[in-house]
Amino acid sequence: MALTRQDIQKLAQLARLAQNPREEEDTLKSLNAVLGLIDELKNADVDNVDPMAYVQLHGQTLRTRAPAAVAGYPPEQLMQNAPQADENHFLVPKVIE
Amino acid sequence: MSAPNIANCSLRELRTLLDENKISAPELAQLFRARAKQYSHLNAFLRINENDDYHPAAGNFLDSLPIAHKDIFCAQGEKTTCGSKMLAEFVAPYDSTVVENFRNAGMNTIGRTNMDEFAMGSSGEHSAFSASRNPWDENYVPGGSSSGSAAAVAARLTPVATATDTGGSIRQPAAFCGVTGIKPTYGRVSRWGMVAFASSFDQGGVIAKSAEDCALALSAMAGFDERDSTSLPQPAEDFTRQFDQPLSNIVIGVPKEFFSDGLDNKVASRVQEAIRQFEKQGATIKEISLASVKHAIAAYYVLTCAEASSNLSRxxxxxxxxxPTENNDSDLTTMYEQTRTQGFGAEVKRRILIGTYMLSYGYYDAYYRRAMKVRTLIARDFEQAFTGCDVLLGPTTPSPAFALNAIADNDPVAMYLQDIYTVPVNLAGLPALSLPCGFSGALPVGLQLIGAPLAESLLLSVAHEYQKQNDYHLQMPAGVQ
Structure with a gap:
């Protein structure tokens, strides 16, 4: 099923991306082309197959280590890249009127 | 010894030059930095260090040897742009484990290499800063996403460079640039401090001239890291330990699916020649089938775009x-939108939108869940193949390097199909490498070797045996001397 312009607008809104009408048209064409490629998945026989979200090698489970507290980084160090900050707080446009 | 001759030395030869005081560590780094500046039009480097950047680690084999890092690995106090306007001014607050490991080995960082934005691309043209050029023909792409790392090694601007591989981003540019690159088993190399694209696929590795140089560098790079939740509990190891063993006990599987209709004739010929070479060296060649790899490209783009849409929401x-500095008084949603719209390039936005669609209500089962099941099938195919083979072999790419701008921005499918032979490996988390196996005209051709999980040392030893019999990996591009 091909995507429509309305679908593209909805996806862009969900992904927080703005597009002008020409960009929307380009996106529509290229996403439909990619979906054409991806639709090939329908040909795969996946009955009774378990999904694999992560590679698991020889039964190794990768998330069984107990969490351990470690020293973090000083807030000043982590705040140095903040686009707008004030006294180790991130500043954003006013949210509450 | 002249500068080009030194630049073409192996890591062992450079080690000897240093140990015999024929060149000092600062002179060696200066030689490569000067070359990086001399060939700056290749756009292989985003930044070249002005000064030495190392702490001697006496006794370590890699001590004082130069290295370049893909601009995806954080280095404390330094810019790490990931090829994106979004991170153009980002200064990393800490070291990635990869940078830390090479620092601890005493390696001297000479600069940061160019890349496709957020590692999304197969040509090097999707860097927000400049498209890298292929040293073998500057009108051609070097491949991607580790475009700068491969071009820098090919032009002998660094003996070794770090790289990452989510769907072929080490092997494909290595193939296009006539160098050797290894993508290790998923979990071998820590992802701590490595900018994320698709976390269940992303894996760091190295690009160098030869399998031996890759093995020496990877030995310092790999190892368990507590800070990466998917790090494999494997200790550091010497990846040259299986070197110099005959190939007479090795069974090489050749998947027939890797010689499909879309494969360039000359690439096919070079790979067939390599197969004959391996046979001559005593290996047993066996045709095999990986029936599910025909679904690999589709599954790969569903899963990686889905993971990217989530990862890049940060x-x-x-x-x-x-x-953006404008609209700073606007509402929060507009600020988000303008940040992402202006900060991301076209290919990154496209993949975010595809991933958003794949994960959206009503399509999750049809696409995402189905792709995860196909991933299982592909992993099983490989598992089955390795019951009767030690190594699998095929072309790395369907064609040699293509011309800059040859694939239009609005034709993502043509670009995605470049990855047809590399993505199956990432879906299964396997180690694989690409090494040069000859030329198509003036352009190099890459041969891919794939191993079972954790079989890097075997893979590298097989590649090393092959490279003892030819000099493709030692040839330098005509325009670079």
Whole structure:
């Protein structure tokens, strides 16, 4: 099923991306082309197959280590890249009127 | 010894030059930095260090040897842009484990290499800063996403460079640039401090001239890391330990699916020649089938775009990264939108939108869940193949390097199909490498070797045996001397 312009607008809104009408048209064409490629998945026989979200090698489970507290980084160090900050707080446009 | 001759030395030869005081560590780094500046039009480097950047580690084999890092690995106090306007001014607050490991080995960082934005691309043309060029023909792409690392090694601007591989981003540019590159088993190399694209696929590795140089560098790079939740509990190891063993006990599987209709004739011929070479060296060749790899490209783009759409949601203009200066008084949603719209390039936005669609209500089962099941099938195919083979072999790419701008921005499918032979490996988390196996005209051709999980040392030893019999990996591009 091909995507429509309305679908593209909805996806862009969900992904927080703005597009002008020409960009929307380009996106529509290229996403439909990619979906054409991806639709090939329908040909795969996946009955009774378990999904694999992560590679698991020889039964190794990768998330069984107990969490351990470690020293973090000083807030000043982590705040140095903040686009707008004030006294180790991130500043954003006013949210509450 | 002249500068080009030194630049073409192996790591062992450079080690000897240093140990015999024929060149000092600062002179060696200066030689490569000067070359990086001399060939700056290749756009292989985003930044070249002005000064030495190392702490001697006496006794370590890699001590004082130069290295370049893909601009995806954080280095404390230094810019790490990931090829994106979004991170153009980002200064890393800590070291990635990869940078730390090479620092601890005493390696001297000479600069940061160019890449496709957020590692999304197969040509090097999707860098927000400049498209890298292929040293073998500057009108051709070097491949991607580790475009700068491969071009830098090919032009002998560094003996070794770090790289990452989510769907072929080490092997494909290595193939296009006539160098050797290894993508290790998923979990071998820590992802701590490596900018995320698709976390269940992303894996760091190295590009160098030869399998031996790759093995020596990877030995310092790999190892368990507590800070990466998917790090494999494997200790550091010497990846040259299986070198110099005959190939007479090795069974090489050749998947027939890797010689499909879309394969360039000359690439096919070079790979067939390599197969005959391996046979001559005593290996047993066996045709095999990986029936499910025909679904690999589709599954790969569903899963990686889905993971990317989630991973890249962190770039919202609040905590770090780009945020437009205009509209600062606007509402929060507009700020998010303008940050992401202006900060990301076209290919990254496209993949975010595809991933958003794949994960959206009503399509999750049809696409995402189905792709995860196909991933299982592909992993099983490989598992089955390795019951009767030690190594699998095929072309790395369907064609040699293509011309700059040859694949239009609005034709993503043509670009995605470049990855047809590399993505199956990432879906299964396997180690694989690409090494040069000859030329198509003036352009190099890459041969791919794939191993079972954790079989890097075997893979590298097989590649090393092959490279003892030819000099493709030692040839330098005509325009680079």
């Amino acid at each position: 770039y919202d203009g609040v905590r770090y990264g780009f945020r």
